[in-house]
Amino acid sequence: MVGYKIQNLGSIDSSYKCSCCSFLLRNPAQLIECAHRLCQSCVNNQPGESIVCPQCNEKTLRSKVKPDRGCRNDMQSLTVCCALCGWNGPLKNYEAHLGEKHPNPMCEFCHATYPSVIDLNEHVSYQCPEVLVHCPLEVFGCEDNIRRTDLSKHYSTGRHQRILINVVPSREFQSSNSIVRRNELEESLDVLSTVIQQANEDQGHLRNECRENERNLEALLQDLSVSRKSVEEEFVFLQKLVNDQQISQCDIVSIQQKLHDMKSPSSDGTLIWRITDVKQKIEDAKSNVQPSILSPVFYSSPTGYKICLCLHPNGNDSAQHTHMSLYFVLMRGEYDSILTFPFCFKMIFCLIDQTGKQQHIFDVLEPDLSSSSYQRPQSEKNTPIGFIKFVPLRILQQGNNAYVRNDTMFIKAMIDFTNHPKEILSYVLNISPGMTAVAQHAMIEEERRVHQQRSVSK
Structure with a gap:
């Protein structure tokens, strides 16, 4: 085991x-x-x-x-x-x-x-x-990869024997943390010599088997159906290798994403998530290679709540193949012990219009204080909560749509600390992300003041 x-x-x-x-x-x-x-x-x-x-x-x-x-x-x-x-x-x-x-x-x-x-x-x-395995003398220069069943045959090759001859006379050699002395090499050589002797005996048996195989070769060549089946099996095996490579590539992307998260997390309660290769991510979700992706981590403040988003490019549950699903995920953070739970703020999600027409698609997630998703995390991440039908896939798959350009889209997430009126949400989302957080906050407060004055005058 x-x-x-x-x-x-x-x-x-x-x-x-x-x-x-x-x-x-x-x-x-x-x-x-x-x-x-x-x-x-x-x-x-x-x-x-x-x-x-x-x-x-x-x-x-x-x-x-x-x-x-x-x-x-x-x-x-x-x-x-x-x-x-x-x-x-x-x-x-x-x-x-x-x-x-x-x-x-x-x-x-x-x-x-x-x-x-x-x-x-x-x-x-x-x-x-x-299975391919390394030669036991790999550290001395015998770098061949051999099928496990062929190890005995490998020990009798000239290359392996020459390395043995060079290794045995040396007095000592340096390993990672200790020095292996000559007597230890000689003990290893005794073991290998026994293996070589057995390999030589096996060689005789193999010779006899080869003669038998030669006699059967003509009959095997005539069996086309068996050959065809073998080719089909090889094709299936190659397909599996391709799938494994795709899975490995997904793992690499995931690791790169985590490294990116560690380098530059946002700490002002705002995230602009740049998602590349949108078409491929939708296809990967359809084939269940990678049903969902996580955004970079961001924080409500330098010492605040730790959060990320979870996107299902091909939809989740009943929304599969029709919508993208977007969720808020509260994560276990470094400062949870001094924060207040449950998390009680609204979250604003926005799919950004890249044409400059500011026809953004946005929605507001109201906090459910009784849900476990808003409680203090007891594991790495709480259960995601959000919008199972955030945006229809048909909009994103239209040619020259406003939200996917150069196979890239942007999702903006904001923690609504001050409970913005719905009437100014469009203004808030249209503020240029190139401005500093302080400047954005000042503009929002000014717009809030103007809105309040208008309300009073009415």
């Missing part, structure tokens, strides 16, 4: 990854000597009384390897993306999802099926004959 295989592993904190199998930790155990973590099953798979950390080569007595329950509890709320489909949710629900939706997964390398995803991951990590 190895760790959890997930799509979004690249966005998970490295402290939650197993130093041995490189998957997300399952039943984490901590090595006391170096503080790195491994899956409990990866610890159990190491022989002897000392556990060697794959990350730093530090040794820890097996008796000093302790289950890290604190880390395991912290991980339960991690949001993970299923490695086999588009499902995402907290880690605590992942195993149940795998058991329900993927009862007999197939190995992408050898196409064998397994009773569970756990068995599949262990098969790929340790047993699958078709």
Whole structure:
């Protein structure tokens, strides 16, 4: 049993990854000597009384390897993306999802099926004959990637033998954190020599098998139906590789988005979200590659509420294929302990008209103080709340429309701290975003004063 295989592993904190199998930790155990973590099953798979950390080569007595329950509890709320489909949710629900939706997964390398995803991951990590693995002498220059089933044959190659001859006489070499001396190399050589001897024996068997295969070649060439099926399977496999590449690209975009959020968050209660590649994002949502996207994080003030927006480009639930859905998301922030909850301010959402005609599409989200979406966040994000039918897709898909130009659109979000009258909302949204927050606030207050005077005169 190895760790959890997930799509979004690249966005998970490295402290939650197993130093041995490189998957997300399952039943984490901590090595006391170096503080790195491994899956409990990866610890159990190491022989002897000392556990060697794959990350730093530090040794820890097996008796000093302790289950890290604190880390395991912290991980339960991690949001993970299923490695086999588009499902995402907290880690605590992942195993149940795998058991329900993927009862007999197939190995992408050898196409064998397994009773569970756990068995599949262990098969790929340790047993699958078709997986490419590194030569044990990679650090000494043997950089070949070999199918696991061909390792024994590789050990008998001239290239591998020459590297062995160069490595053995050296007195010592430097590893990442320790010096491995010659006697340790000689012990490794004894093991490799045994493997090479076995490889030579296997070579004789393979020779006999080759002769048998040559006798069967003519019959195999005549079996066109089998060949056709093989080609079809290869085509399906290539399609899966293309899909995996698309998923990886989505992960890269997500990481880039998070890096952008960390660099320049707005802290005046206003966000202008620039969304590029609109057409592709709608297509990705339709195919469930990426059903939703998150905006950069912004704050109500430098020490205020932490917020982001969630956009479903192809709509959510009953609005799928007809509208874009837009939601407000209250996030767990650094200053929550000194803020007042529930969050009690209106949110103004606006799809900006890029033609200069100021025909913006906007709506106001009134706070529901009884909803959990407005309470103090207990996890990374509260449940999104907002407009399931924010804007019809037919408007955005019209040629030369006012809201998508150069495949880019802009969504503006504002926290309405002062409860603007509806009559001045259009004025507020038309103020140039190029002005400073102070200047914008002054113009809004002046417009409010003029509006009040007009109301009194009437």
